[in-house]
Amino acid sequence: MRHTGFTVHDGLLLAQGLGVSLGLFAGTFALGLVLGSAAAVVRHFRVPALGAALHAGLELLRNSPVLVQLFLVFFGIPALIHQPLTPVVAAGVTLSANTAAFVYFIAVAGLDAVGRDQVEAARVYGFSRAQLVRHILAPQAAAFALGPLVGLAVNQLQVTSLVSVIGVMDLTKAGDILNLRTLRPFAVWTMVGALYFAAAKGLTLLGHHWERRLRAHAPPLGF
Amino acid sequence: MIAVEGVVKRFGTQTVLDGVSLTVAPGEVVTILGSSGSGKSTLIRCINGLERLDGGRITVDGLDVANPRQLAQARRLSATVFQLFNLYPHMTVLRNVTLAPEVVLKRPEPEVAAEARALLASVGLADKADAYPAQLSGGQRQRVGICRALAMNPRYLLLDEVTSALDPEMTAEVLAILGRLASQGTTMLFVTHEVEFARRISTRIVFLDQGRLIVDLPTADFFDPARGLAHPRINQFLSKMTPVGERP
Ligand SMILES: Nc1ncnc2c1ncn2[C@@H]1O[C@H](COP(=O)(O)OP(=O)(O)OP(=O)(O)O)[C@@H](O)[C@H]1O
Ligand SMILES: [Mg+2]
Numbered sequence: 001m002r003h004t005g006f007t008v009h010d011g012l013l014l015a016q017g018l019g020v021s022l023g024l025f026a027g028t029f030a031l032g033l034v035l036g037s038a039a040a041v042v043r044h045f046r047v048p049a050l051g052a053a054l055h056a057g058l059e060l061l062r063n064s065p066v067l068v069q070l071f072l073v074f075f076g077i078p079a080l081i082h083q084p085l086t087p088v089v090a091a092g093v094t095l096s097a098n099t100a101a102f103v104y105f106i107a108v109a110g111l112d113a114v115g116r117d118q119v120e121a122a123r124v125y126g127f128s129r130a131q132l133v134r135h136i137l138a139p140q141a142a143a144f145a146l147g148p149l150v151g152l153a154v155n156q157l158q159v160t161s162l163v164s165v166i167g168v169m170d171l172t173k174a175g176d177i178l179n180l181r182t183l184r185p186f187a188v189w190t191m192v193g194a195l196y197f198a199a200a201k202g203l204t205l206l207g208h209h210w211e212r213r214l215r216a217h218a219p220p221l222g223f
Numbered sequence: 224m225i226a227v228e229g230v231v232k233r234f235g236t237q238t239v240l241d242g243v244s245l246t247v248a249p250g251e252v253v254t255i256l257g258s259s260g261s262g263k264s265t266l267i268r269c270i271n272g273l274e275r276l277d278g279g280r281i282t283v284d285g286l287d288v289a290n291p292r293q294l295a296q297a298r299r300l301s302a303t304v305f306q307l308f309n310l311y312p313h314m315t316v317l318r319n320v321t322l323a324p325e326v327v328l329k330r331p332e333p334e335v336a337a338e339a340r341a342l343l344a345s346v347g348l349a350d351k352a353d354a355y356p357a358q359l360s361g362g363q364r365q366r367v368g369i370c371r372a373l374a375m376n377p378r379y380l381l382l383d384e385v386t387s388a389l390d391p392e393m394t395a396e397v398l399a400i401l402g403r404l405a406s407q408g409t410t411m412l413f414v415t416h417e418v419e420f421a422r423r424i425s426t427r428i429v430f431l432d433q434g435r436l437i438v439d440l441p442t443a444d445f446f447d448p449a450r451g452l453a454h455p456r457i458n459q460f461l462s463k464m465t466p467v468g469e470r471p
Contacts, residue, residue, distance in 0.1 A: 121309035124271045125323040125375065126298040135326060140313050219313050219355040 032099025362393025
């Protein structure tokens, strides 16, 4: 005999799945943000071989499906290193790298948007590269990049749903389990969709809030 | 002393500086004159290390600007004021002035800020310390540019056409400040089209013509019809620059 009705446990299952999705998103987005920005800085200073290699690698990541990357990491790497990867590790690696690729291109555009003349001024005044990044490039590039980054974040949150196919117990996987038991796909996937929507909407609102705050405190740029 | 020795700079096949030699000793105000495209800005950019040399040598108090370590030190000795101000748009006027002394010279913030406020007051910008560059007029921005340079306590001030983006009234504001600095003994290497002003404040005037430094004379000699003015290129240049009534 099957329990096809919804129970309190189902709510917990979904909440747990949502937690995993959000946690995976937050962790991989933060890591991707750091890695992608670092790569953009390397690129900006035209570090000879490294810059070109990073650019090529990240371009590959940006232009191939995340699902394929996920399979490559989850099935491909263990075959190479003869060591299994847990689904969560594979998901974390893949999503971080994928996020880094998109952040990289946004950050490169942000860095390029900072006027060359002030960069020259800072160099002439004796700033080291690190000081130049910290005081001149990063604050202005971040202001340019914030809008695109909020868009990226919302997208990457949805992309986390792919990790359910390699067995990560995220929100989509929870929906899957619930669906198999209750056999009420319409109700289940509506609920799952609504939860993703709520999370994405919250993220967008948070992003807009930051953008507004930044703009309110932002210096009047432009000439 | 800034010593420029036989400097060659090429862009592609074009030779922009062709064996330029020049010295600026402490206390001097040396003006570089020359028509558009003669290489004046390029020379300044070679001295402050923004361009790589294709030949010759530049030293600032003995520090070779072609050597990255020595360039970093040389850059603490000189400060540049730019034609288009090149202020940091995301920072207040005060921060524009205090940033390099704090970050590069590692001087304590309160001391630097107090000095910066005094500098701003000395150029009539005491009430603009918290404004952003975009909220200032061109003349005000350039005065901030000058304060930013002076805040480094530089031994040498490099100025590249610092008034050519300004209207006559703002030009007068900025020149008045530079005149005061010159009379206080500030060492300057000064690119300008303001010939009359240069004549008043310079100890020496050099003339660049198509990348060659063809004349280097004390100011009085430069305007002597038998010396500097005897040179056809210079005569031609000055006849275009100076109102006829003011010519010697
Ligand atoms: N980055 C560059 N690439 C190629 N050519 C350049 C570059 N910078 C300057 N030049 C060329 O070098 C020559 C000298 O330029 P420079 O800017 O030094 O002249 P200038 O004497 O300062 O002129 P102006 O009075 O108009 O400012 C010009 O022919 C210019 O086109
Ligand atoms: Mg010029």
